[in-house]
Amino acid sequence: MNAPLVVFFFLAAIAILGAISLILQRHPIHSALSLIVVMVALAGLYLLMGAEFVAAVQIIVYGGAIMVLFIFVIMLLNAGVEERTNMSKMAGWAGLPLAIALMGFLAAAVARSTDRVQAVAQSGATAPTKVVAGLLFQEFVYPFELTSFLILVAIIGAIVLAQREKQ
Amino acid sequence: MIPAHYYLVLSAILFGLGVVAFIFRRNIITIFMSIELMLNAVNLAFVAFSQAWNRLDGQVFVLFVIVVAAAEAAVGLGIIILIQRNRQSLNVERVDLLKL
Amino acid sequence: MSDFLAQHAEIIITLIKVLLLLFIVLTVNAYLTWFERKVVAHMQSRWGPHRVGPHGLLQPLADGAKFLLKEDPTPSGVDKFTYFLAPLMALALALTSIAILPFGPDPIRIFGHDIFLGIVDLNIGILALFAITALSVYGVALAGWSSNSKYPLLGGLRSSAQMVSYELSLTMSVVGVLLMAGSFSLRDIINAQAAHPERGILGWNVFPQILGFLCFFTSAVAETDRAPFDLPEAESELVAGFHTEYASFKFAMFFIAEYTSMITVSALCSILFFGGWLSPFPAAWTFAHYLPSAILIASGLWVMWDGFRYETIFGRILLPGVGAVITVIGVVLILLPSVNEFIQGPFWLLGKISFFLFVYVWARGTLPRFRYDQLMSFGWKLLLPVSLANVVITAFVILLRGH
């Protein structure tokens, strides 16, 4: 039981607990907080895997921007505890088993399909940000540009959606 | 050194939890969050693979996913505000005009 | 026992450093309040605190005691968990960010251990700092929301919007520096500015990156919710903003968090743009190394003299003592050149930090508060484009230089 493994299990436990509390909390703010916990835990895992940059971006963008947006909206709409309606029979009886089955399927499939992953020699080296940047701006430059367009469109869309139409 | 499939299984579990949240929460915002959770699980898988194969494409792709998530959040929250404004409710089960 | 020490030396040293830094930061915070009140008072031609201790020097202690002893009511209908979480988060994050700053160039050897000044030295330091800054929104936002009261809610909304908006330009304005340094590590960034020792002050980033600096400092002030961007706690509109419902020590936590982030920002400014611990003089001017001692001795002598002519007995005893200590330190530095060498870096860094802290206070004493829409349009329509332009220009220049 070496140190990284301990850290891993610790973070994994936090992540899973956060996810579960996301499910169980009844107030959106609390769900959001638990989601933030999950994200921070994941960032820790990324660090553990030596993906510094991704970890930082994870916290800056997800934690610092997206989730803030969520909380902001929750505060703006003053969303209260969600009401317990049960209009969807489908979700009522089939939801949980199916979801669990999906989880199991995924886990089994992934776990069994990773024997090839095992074969590859894994270097725990940290990924130098420069290399990531190189990939991002040379090999993946077109997708990158596309995402910038996507962002632009999203901004415009958000503005159009949020503005009250004038009488 | 942690075997890659630990991460993968973890991501699978997180994804499943995200699905559960999606199915069992009624609040649109929370459902949205569960989507983000699933995206995060996927990101974890990506990074795990990229580390397993010593290739950084996975990380780059994670960046793309994050960008997409940001865009999605912007638009989605705008839509949510509209829904609240028009239907005075955030409960998805009360937003069900799209049926027979 | 000793072998235990030997085994876990690193951990223990780090713990000690943490405690030490914590103590220093808190003390500095305390006296920062005193400093602020004094400066603002003098700007408004008042005396400021002068009752408790000589020149009101003991005022911070009194405040601390007050915070600790006051009653701490929890308003009804608050969301307990979040209500308690918010100040903790704010304070914790603020203090964490301090831990990432390096305070001196070369490690100090004690008991055969190289101890470098600063808790951790990440090679994504600046990113980590931004990450923490990003998270620090939650303290304010959650505080505002959980108080279950309208002014805090508005304050929280404002501040979360404001912080998210200004975080963009904050990050963008640094990119220029990062491009020039080619690294995220604060240490590398400082060293990059030391590339030409003979230039001294001219080598600092502030000259090529003047745009970046202006954007950075402005948005940093906004990020820390300080005047003139302190809308979240605009007393004229929102009582006390997000911490209206907080009392005694929870309130103190927000307070400390705010001042700590001020320190962090000042440190960042001096590191990113003003060469961190680098001396403004060209490396050749060795005599400049005696500047610290000179200043210390001078100020010590002044304090002694000031003490002798002070009204109260206490002051007549205390101030000369303090002055004597300072003078002695100055003399010791002259006598021990190696220590003097070592002290140079921290000296300059602290000097710059205190300068920026003064600028903070100065701004607060001078500038009127923004209106909210002005704030937003200022952030989005001026700062962000300018900082983006700065990025582009820097990139082009570097490209042309064939960097």
Added chain:
Amino acid sequence: MPILDNLWIIPLLPLLGSAINGLFGGKWPNNIVNSVAVGSTGLSFACALEAVREFSQLPPDQIPFVKQFFTWIAAGTFRAGFDLQVDQLTVVMLLVVTGVGWLIHIYATGYMAHEGGYYRFFSYLNLFMFFMLLLVLAANYVLLFVGWEGVGLCSYLLVGFYFLRKSAADAGKKAFIVNRIGDFGFMLGMFLLFKTFGTLDFVPMFAKAVPMPADAMGQMGTLTVACLLLFVGATGKSAQLPLYVWLPDAMEGPTPVSALIHAATMVTAGVYVVARSHVLFMRAPSAMLVVAIIGCATALFAATIGLVQTDIKKVLAYSTVSQLGYMFLACGVGAFSAGIFHLMTHAFFKALLFLAAGSVIHAMGGEQDMLKMGGLSKKIKWTYITMLTATLAIAGFPPLAGFFSKDAILLNAFQSENGGHFLYAVGLFTALLTSFYMFRLIFLTFFGKQRYDEHHVHVHESPKSMLVPLMILAVLSLVGGWLAAPAFWGAPDYFAKFLEPVFAQGGGAESAAAEAAAHALEMPLAIVAVITATLGLGIAYWLYISKPAKPAELAKSMKGAYTTLFHKYYVDELYAAVVVKPLLWLSTKVLWQTVDVRMIDGAVNGVAYGATEVGDNVRHAQSGNTRSYAVWVVIGALVVIAIVFWPYLKPAAVGMVR
């Protein structure tokens, strides 16, 4: 050689004019429109002249001059390029088309001045010029066919120019459909040719064809079939039996159109094609014979109908048909140069006739019935003179154009081996009829007492813009014939000499032996022809000047023949009964009411109905509840994963089962 190297400019100019007028002309005043139209045509005429000049300087080995511009269709071994070709034949056609076309454009500016849709008219007219030039310049059958179809289209558009008048619209449709039949044959011919030769470019194809053995008389070899098919197309376009019916109706169009399309250029396209593919025809004697017989028959047939028509343009229309018959007769007896020559002269005088007729109609304020005219010779002197010239020309009086060309044809017919004398006899008789009905037209129109009342119609001479082209054409039809003056006339047959290199390739139209015989025969035949023409003139004079009452009595006395002729042998009625009615019945009763309504619509509606039913039942799955949808998505994901990862999941699944 600026022009020859960019031949495309010659057809392109009218196209540009058409495009400009068609797109913007609607807004513009007439003078701009017609300056664009006339300008573009005149320019392309100039270019054509220049091209001819350059062509004349080409060394003989470079003739025919073929220029490939770009590959238009390429499929497997098949290549159809935008290739233009110039040889002597093309030169003749080029000059005729651009020159006459230009004159008619000028004429039209005057004639159409007071018509609506001015810009539309000129746009169509220019478009026609474009396609016609494409037709004559094309270096392969495919491109030629493009022009072929294009002129058909323009003829349709222009015949139906007054589309508000039902008769006009119907005439347009009739022209189009009848041409379709011909085009069908033409296409089949093309396919067969491609199958035989593997190419549709003229030069290589003919090169391949020359060594081929000629089919024996009456033998249906490939070449014969191909030629016959091509000839079907020709009959359609050039209004020969049995597909001539559209041309008389086409007179519904404005007169300039009748002159340009239905007299001078388009209708001669068939002749041009036959002449162009003479190499093939020379090797298919039976096809040649068919061509000759059809041409001869048409000539006679149309002439007889022309005897009794009272509509001035109808008369001219039938005379056109019969003259075309002459041309085909010429081609049929292997005298291609004579045919082309007649084509040219006919282009002159028939265009002149039509334009003059148009001028008359213009003068009469739209009246076309000759019985309501008369005594116009004084009032519209210039029109009268020019028209008279044309009439003399077509009737074949020396030394006018018609005389030479018709003589050449008759001569060759007389000489031709199989049934030559018979053909000659019929041709001669037709010449008699021709001269008769033409002078009937003249006398009815310009002489005798006037049969209209002054008060409604005030007769007036046409404007310069109409008269000048008339005069030019008159001069042309006066001297145009001298190009091919027979030997006894002293002058050598320039025209035949000029076309020699083209038609020599086909295996020598006039061999040296025939040459001598020809010269011996020319004189007497010429005399005979002149006598015939004079005879026709005499009869016409006797009937319509000296005894104006006579025609009516004659009509009464031989009522049957008269009515038959007057109703054009009831051909239209026949077609209506044999073709149109059954077709209508088939399409309405069977195709529409049974196949379309019952089967197709039934099927479509059935599908739609089924879809509705299914949707009606399935729609309940759409609860509008996001959570349910989520569950469905999960199910889908499960299935996908199960399929994709089965090999990995199998052990686990098996374990679970145990």
